[in-house]
Amino acid sequence: MLWETMGKCEQCIIKQFNSLKTLTNEELVRISSCKTSRVVKKGETIFEEGETLKGIYCVRDGICKLTKLSSNGKDQIIKLVVKGELLGQRSLISDESVNLSAIALNDMELCFIPKSEIMNDLQKNTNFTFDILREMAIDLKEADDIIVNMAQKSVRQRLAETLIYINDSFGTKSDGTLSVLLSREDFANIIGTATESTIRVISQFKKEKLIATIGKQIKIIDIEGLRRVE
Amino acid sequence: MLWETMGKCEQCIIKQFNSLKTLTNEELVRISSCKTSRVVKKGETIFEEGETLKGIYCVRDGICKLTKLSSNGKDQIIKLVVKGELLGQRSLISDESVNLSAIALNDMELCFIPKSEIMNDLQKNTNFTFDILREMAIDLKEADDIIVNMAQKSVRQRLAETLIYINDSFGTKSDGTLSVLLSREDFANIIGTATESTIRVISQFKKEKLIATIGKQIKIIDIEGLRRVE
DNA sequence: TATAAAACATGACATTTATCATATTTCATT
DNA sequence: AATGAAATATGATAAATGTCATGTTTTATA
Numbered sequence: 001m002l003w004e005t006m007g008k009c010e011q012c013i014i015k016q017f018n019s020l021k022t023l024t025n026e027e028l029v030r031i032s033s034c035k036t037s038r039v040v041k042k043g044e045t046i047f048e049e050g051e052t053l054k055g056i057y058c059v060r061d062g063i064c065k066l067t068k069l070s071s072n073g074k075d076q077i078i079k080l081v082v083k084g085e086l087l088g089q090r091s092l093i094s095d096e097s098v099n100l101s102a103i104a105l106n107d108m109e110l111c112f113i114p115k116s117e118i119m120n121d122l123q124k125n126t127n128f129t130f131d132i133l134r135e136m137a138i139d140l141k142e143a144d145d146i147i148v149n150m151a152q153k154s155v156r157q158r159l160a161e162t163l164i165y166i167n168d169s170f171g172t173k174s175d176g177t178l179s180v181l182l183s184r185e186d187f188a189n190i191i192g193t194a195t196e197s198t199i200r201v202i203s204q205f206k207k208e209k210l211i212a213t214i215g216k217q218i219k220i221i222d223i224e225g226l227r228r229v230e
Numbered sequence: 231m232l233w234e235t236m237g238k239c240e241q242c243i244i245k246q247f248n249s250l251k252t253l254t255n256e257e258l259v260r261i262s263s264c265k266t267s268r269v270v271k272k273g274e275t276i277f278e279e280g281e282t283l284k285g286i287y288c289v290r291d292g293i294c295k296l297t298k299l300s301s302n303g304k305d306q307i308i309k310l311v312v313k314g315e316l317l318g319q320r321s322l323i324s325d326e327s328v329n330l331s332a333i334a335l336n337d338m339e340l341c342f343i344p345k346s347e348i349m350n351d352l353q354k355n356t357n358f359t360f361d362i363l364r365e366m367a368i369d370l371k372e373a374d375d376i377i378v379n380m381a382q383k384s385v386r387q388r389l390a391e392t393l394i395y396i397n398d399s400f401g402t403k404s405d406g407t408l409s410v411l412l413s414r415e416d417f418a419n420i421i422g423t424a425t426e427s428t429i430r431v432i433s434q435f436k437k438e439k440l441i442a443t444i445g446k447q448i449k450i451i452d453i454e455g456l457r458r459v460e
Numbered sequence: 461t462a463t464a465a466a467a468c469a470t471g472a473c474a475t476t477t478a479t480c481a482t483a484t485t486t487c488a489t490t
Numbered sequence: 491a492a493t494g495a496a497a498t499a500t501g502a503t504a505a506a507t508g509t510c511a512t513g514t515t516t517t518a519t520a
Contacts, residue, residue: 068374070382078374093360094367099374126356130323133363137324140366143373144298144308144329150380151422152300155507184468192381194508199469215516216467385477414498424478429499445486446497 008032009111014060017084019131023121031117038110040064046087046102046110053098055114057087062108063170063180066100067189077190078146079139080105080180082170089132092118105180150192158191159201160229163211167220177217184216238262239341244290247314249361253351261347268340270294276317276332276340283328285344287317292338293400293410296330297419307420308376309369310335310410312400319362322348335410380422388421389431390459393441397450407447414446 009032015021023031040046040062047053049069059081066079078100081087091098092115121128149158163178170180182190188198202218205211210225211218220226239262245251253261267290270276276294277283289311296309308330311317321328322345351358379388393408400410412420418428432448435441440455441448450456 068378070378072382074382076378076381078377090367090370093363094371096371099371122360123356126353126359129356129359129363130352133323133359133366136363136366136370137320140320140370140373141324141326141329143370143377146377147308147373147380148298148300148306150377151306152302152304195467196469196509197507199467200507203469425497426479426499427477429497430477433499 009035012060012111014058014084018058018086019089019128019135020058020086022127022131023125027121027125031113031121034114034117036112038112040104040108040110042104042106044104046104046108047098049099049101050097053088053091053115055112056089056092056118057102058111058113059083059085059087060109060111063105064102064108065105065186066102068100075189076192077186078143080166080170082180086135090136093122093132093136105182105186154230155191155193155197156201156204156229158193159187159198159205160210160226162187162190163218163220164223164226167223172219175214176219177214178219181217239265242290242341244288244314248288248316249319249358249365250288250316252357252361253355257351257355261343261351264344264347266342268342270334270338270340272334272336274334276334276338277328279329279331280327283318283321283345285342286319286322286348287332288341288343289313289315289317290339290341293335294332294338295335295416296332298330305419306422307416308373310396310400312410316365320366323352323362323366335412335416384460385421385423385427386431386434386459388423389417389428389435390440390456392417392420393448393450394453394456397453402449405444406449407444408449411447 008029009015009020010025010028015023015028020028020031037060038057046057046064049067061083063080063082064087065077066081067075067077069075081102087102087110088098122132149161153161166178166180166182170178173179184199184202185195187202188195191198202211202213205226206213208225210220210222210229212221213219238259239245239250240255240258245253245258250258250261268287270292276287279297279299291313293310293312294317295307296311297305297307299305311332317332317340318328352362379391383391396408396410396412400408403409414429414432415425417432418425421428432441432443435456436443438455440452440459441450443449
């Protein structure tokens with residue numbers, strides 16, 4: 001684990017993408033003075049389910065997955081967190097150990113803000129608290145949607161929707177492939193199925209000319225077709 | 231729909247079970263003066279997915295289900311909300327139409343607090359905002375757990391866990407049957423399966439002496455056995 | 461570049477779950 | 491109490507998905 005000092009929060013371009021944007025310059029200076037930074041390599045664990053977090057992370061660069069271990073021993077990916085987002089707020093607020101593990105999907109840069117500083121702002125800055133609340137309300141709505149999809153849709157539909165989601169949320173590279181690179185196993189853990197089933201459906205989608213693959217990379221060819229998948 | 235005046239918020243025993251407990255007496259008096267009350271009969275809809283709510287509800291008595299319609303035409307029950315809880319906060323906070331429908335499972339008494347009053351408190355009372363935030367953080371964690379269960383567990387396991395959840399959260403009547411009475415279809419919509427499948431598993435559980443049924447009522451006989459279901 | 465490990469892919473088969481048909485029971489209403 | 495509607499129950503069968511085996515390709519690393 002590598003800790004280094006990075007730039008100042010008040011000048012950081014990342015903050016505009018999350019609730020930190022509601023803080024005053026003065027508050028940002030204070031946070032900046034006590035934050036630490038951390039570089040995490042692809043595959044490394046940022047924190048693990050059950051751990052007690054001593055603060056929150058702000059993702060300066062990279063992408064990670066939030067996973068939860070099911071009692072049958074399989075991992076479920078609950079959410080992908082990208083550059084600009086915060087990590088660990090929920091557990092800080094409900095004052096519990098984290099319920100999810102965070103694992104880097106590529107090399108990441110993180111800033112860590114100690115709990116005491118954040119709690120201070122939650123006490124005093126209503127805008128900040130309300131913005132965190134708004135973000136969490138959105139997360140909750142998304143979670144509701146995921147529940148319905150898991151409960152009511154087929155593996156084919158869930159994979160199609162996952163591909164569309166990743167395409168729309170995180171975009172594509174210049175060659176048209178999805179910019180978030182996931183293994184087939186990761187896809188399986190997002191849609192909640194066996195890796196083999198995921199691979200089979202990917203093969204079907206290829207045959208149906210809905211997607212193309214370049215190595216493990218996936219390119220969406222017919223997004224409208226994917227939307228119509230049943 | 232029946233509207234009537236009920237008691238005063240500041241004297242209401244229900245408030246201790248939700249975030250309203252953090253409000254000052256003065257704030258409660260103000261809210262009380264503009265709240266309205268509503269009686270809803272079993273099966274009636276309190277609000278519907280897509281509607282714009284003009285405030286939040288406080289459940290004075292009764293139970294309702296929060297459901298979401300899947301694109302395949304099936305309803306998914308996301309949550310049961312009982313006496314003491316609030317209804318509609320999420321949509322109020324993210325300033326969107328509600329993403330779930332609320333339908334009474336038995337006769338209910340509700341108090342309705344207009345949006346303007348609640349938003350006023352969210353602006354000014356940090357304790358209130360923070361408590362709403364805490365509740366939402368808990369809801370989000372629960373939603374994560376549901377996602378994992380949906381994605382990774384069998385219908386048998388999900389039904390077993392649902393029975394245990396209802397038993398532990400809402401208790402039993404004097405004859406030992408679950409105090410929240412759900413139809414087989416409701417159970418199916420909670421665990422995300424076909425009604426017939428739910429009925430079959432209930433029959434299995436009966437044969438395995440894990441539960442007993444009295445009409446449509448269910449009594450848990452061997453809760454440890456239910457926990458071991460695979 | 462060689463080599464082993466990991467990831468990807470596919471077939472064969474088992475298991476789970478959905479669907480459709482059809483009884484049976486329960487419940488509300490007359 | 492009679493009656494029809496809704497809910498519960500069960501069988502037969504189809505469809506979806508999981509599991510295990512095995513082969514191929516990709517990737518990392520010596």
